[in-house]
Amino acid sequence: MNPAFAAAGASIRAVSALSPRAGAAIAMPLFASVAKPRPVHDDDAATMSQARRRTVRIPGVDRRGVEVVTYEWGRGPRTVVLSHGWLGRASQFSRLVRELVAEQYRVVAFDGPAHGESGGRQMYLVDWLDVYADLQQRHGAFEAMIGHSFGGLATLVAVAGGTDAARVVTISSLADADELLRQFQRMVGYSDAVTVRLRERFAARYFPGDPDPFAWLSAVRRPLPAGVPLLITHDERDRFVPFGESVRIRSANPDATFLPTTGLGHNRILGADVVLDAVLEHLESPVGAPAGVLERPAATVEPGIPVDQPATPVPV
Template identity: 75%
Template sequence: MNLALSAAGATVRGVGAVSPRWGAAFAMPLFGSVAKPRPVRPDDEATMWRARHRTVRIAGVDRRGVDVDAYEWGGGARTVLLSHGWNARASQFAPLVRELVAEGYRVVAFDAPAHGSSAGRRTYLVDWLDVFAALQQRYGAFDAMVGHSFGGLATLVGVAGGTDAARVVTIAAPADADLLLSQFQGMLRYSDAVSARMRERFASRYFPGQPDPFAWLSSVRRPLPAEVPLLVIHDEGDRMVPYAEAGRIVAANHGARLLPTIGLGHNRILAADDVLDAVLTHLEVPSAARTSSAPDGARRAAVMPAAAVDELISASVAE
């Protein structure tokens, strides 16, 4: 734990000992705060320079408006939206971008508010959902959505709530928002009484009017539509999002496929060749509701039996 976080935790605990409600009020702004953006890795700079850049405006968590940087590569008819995680940026998907463009996809990604090159200082999952809606308005239905970590949870929540995507991939994603609040409590080490008030503030701040936002923010309690194929990739040694979260997601989403990896951790998994191959294979899995309308030859997996698809995906993941 760094000194600033340690000091913040001490303050929340001290104030919370006097009044859990005040402790939660002090902790709440910290929950939506984002660390200084990471620089683009040298290996990813060329990919980002080749992107067609545009800006989309969303309301933002403060509902005052914020500009979000979006990126587009390729010119295919099939559009894939990539959703990065907390304290991350679109450039982390550069290896996958290159693979998808080579396969003829149009690829779209973005830097969420307070991330990467985008404006803002604070954010939460509602901003990811607003970006999905803004980009969907521009590009129409997505052939697929791929989300990493927090962006994976946002993808699950978005598609369950109506974002139009034919198939979904999550990589190292949590199953619901409860884990995030629990981890935040673990970092600052405040009491359960403060935690209860934090949950109340979280619900009223980010999801006013929702009778139970924690059900709404859960891939377990609110799974994807049955016709949307889901691939869940997670490393067994992930130190940021426990591997058990993958099992929770798969168990709640009928027909979901789990692809475990070993030794790739939370971020390096995004560039692993076996993972990239597995994602590309899953993107060819037909959606039951859309197979009949697919253009001839657009999806070679549409005529493959499920067992054959499973075999292909399993073969692409390192044992």
């Protein structure tokens, strides 16, 4: 935890001892803030340099507008959309991009607000949904959507809400927005009473008039539509998003294919051969093919794949 975040956490705990409502007011902007974007890894730079770049303007957290940078590779008729997670960026998918382009897919990714090359300093899950809407209008129905971590939750919420995608893949995904609040509480160390107030404040700030936005910001309470094949993969030793989150996702989507791994962590899993192979097989398998639990692979560490880095919980 960086010093500024630690100091803010101490303030939240001190104030919330007197007033949980006041503590939640202090916590709210911290919950919505994004740290400095990670740099592009050297091994990813060549892939990113080959992308066709475009800028999309979406409303953003403050509804004043924010510029989001999108990237496109390949010119095939089948479009696959990639969604990074909190403190991530599109470049993390470079190995997967190369694999998909080789298979004649058109691949589209983006840097969410306050991430990578995009503008802004805050973000929430609806930003991802706004980007998907723009991409769908431009490219039509998606062959597949693939999301990592927070991006996995955004992908599940989007397709459950009507985004047209034939298949879905989640990697190290959260199961619902409530887990973000739980992670933030564990990190800062405030009381359950503050969490309740923060939840209320968050809903009122970003979803005015919606009596329970957390009901639809959930892959558990709102599973994918019937007939949309889902591949779930997650490492049992993930230090940032509990493995149990993907277990919860599968419980709500019992026809999903589940690939657990051991030793790949939260980020290295993105470039592991066993995961890349499973993704490509999932995209090519016929709709209605038998699902289940794939054989658990041994851990592999691919060169050039970033190791896990501490992540700050995110706003939805």
